[in-house]
Amino acid sequence: MKADETLVLKLDNSLAALAQLHAAVGEFCRRRAIHPDIEFKIDLALEEVFTNIVRHGYDDSDPHEIVVRLHGSRERIRIRIEDDGRHFNPLLAPAVDLNAALSERRVGGLGVHLVRRLMDQVRYRRQADGNQLTLVKRLAGKEKLT
Amino acid sequence: MKIREDKIDEFALLEVSGRVDSENAETLRKYLMELGGREQRILIDCTGMDYISSTGLGALLMLLKLIQKKGGTLKLFGLSPRIAEVFGISGFDKFFPIFPDLDAARRADA
Numbered sequence: 603m604k605a606d607e608t609l610v611l612k613l614d615n616s617l618a619a620l621a622q623l624h625a626a627v628g629e630f631c632r633r634r635a636i637h638p639d640i641e642f643k644i645d646l647a648l649e650e651v652f653t654n655i656v657r658h659g660y661d662d663s664d665p666h667e668i669v670v671r672l673h674g675s676r677e678r679i680r681i682r683i684e685d686d687g688r689h690f691n692p693l694l695a696p697a698v699d700l701n702a703a704l705s706e707r708r709v710g711g712l713g714v715h716l717v718r719r720l721m722d723q724v725r726y727r728r729q730a731d732g733n734q735l736t737l738v739k740r741l742a743g744k745e746k747l748t
Numbered sequence: 749m750k751i752r753e754d755k756i757d758e759f760a761l762l763e764v765s766g767r768v769d770s771e772n773a774e775t776l777r778k779y780l781m782e783l784g785g786r787e788q789r790i791l792i793d794c795t796g797m798d799y800i801s802s803t804g805l806g807a808l809l810m811l812l813k814l815i816q817k818k819g820g821t822l823k824l825f826g827l828s829p830r831i832a833e834v835f836g837i838s839g840f841d842k843f844f845p846i847f848p849d850l851d852a853a854r855r856a857d858a
Contacts, residue, residue, distance in 0.1 A: 617771040624769075642799070642830050649801050653770040700839035704813065709806030712838055716802055719837045 604634060608673045615656050615666040615685070623652060623670065634674045636741070643720040644679060644739055650713035651683050651692075651735055659687025659733075678722075679739045686732035692717070693726050750796075751779055757854060760787040765796030768804035777807035784811045788820040791853050795826030805838055812843060825853040 609630050613619040624645060631641035648670065655668055671682040698715040699706070718724055723738035749772045754761040760783060768776060783790065790811075808824075815822040825847040827835065835841045847853035 620769055620771050624767075639830065646799070646801055646834070649769055653801070653803070698839070704809075704816065704843050707809060707839075707843070709802065709809060712802040712805060716834070716837060 606675045611670040613668045615668055630672050647717045647720045650717050655685045659685055681737040683735045689728055691726045759789045759791045761791045763793040767798055768800040770803040773803035773807055780807055780811040784814040790822045792824045793826055794824055797831055823853045825849055
């Protein structure tokens with residue numbers, strides 16, 4: 603059985619860092635033999651969170667650091683994202699109305715909706731100097747390392 | 749992400765492949781808006797699309813609204829199961845006519 607493993611990424615608050623994030627997630631998942639379907643979901647959820655922080659998290663145009671910690675165990679992958687931006691709890695964001703007509707559908711909020719649906723757990727913690735969001739994806743059956 | 753445009757019958761055929769993420773979705777959005785401005789019937793080939801996030805979905809939604817306003821047609825085909833799941837979770841599967849392949853998309857009315 604593979605040992606628990608933590609990978610820490612320190613990223614610039616720029617969409618250009620997405621390529622680095624994607625590459626690191628891919629490498630981490632492949633090393634742990636995570637099923638590509640699960641990797642896809644982690645990759646997507648993480649992009650949505652990261653993009654929200656970059657686009658809406660800061661009142662200034664200074665460089666900021668966004669820290670992503672991936673922790674893999676036999677049972678799950680836990681992803682913790684910390685930023686020093688404006689306080690924002692995505693769990694309190696209004697839900698997307700899936701029954702809305704096409705003309706009423708807005709794209710805002712879709713990212714958070716995807717994160718909640720793709721992950722098994724999403725937890726938010728407000729910190730003195732920013733936000734901490736924790737995503738958990740459980741590994742089941744074939745994704746579980748033996 | 750790669751975008752390639754072709755013409756088949758009366759349709760503009762757009763192939764969008766690779767990764768559509770929030771870094772390049774703006775490029776896609778601009779292309780789609782320009783395409784929607786000049787074309788009436790559009791097929792989008794998603795066969796080579798590996799990935800799409802909410803920003804790319806938003807660009808497709810904008811195109812659909814534009815085309816419907818013009819009374820035109822927009823159909824998608826070739827979505828991988830992963831991409832199809834993202835459409836489903838987003839509730840977009842009920843807005844977009846989605847077909848397994850090019851032939852099915854061309855033949856279908858609408």
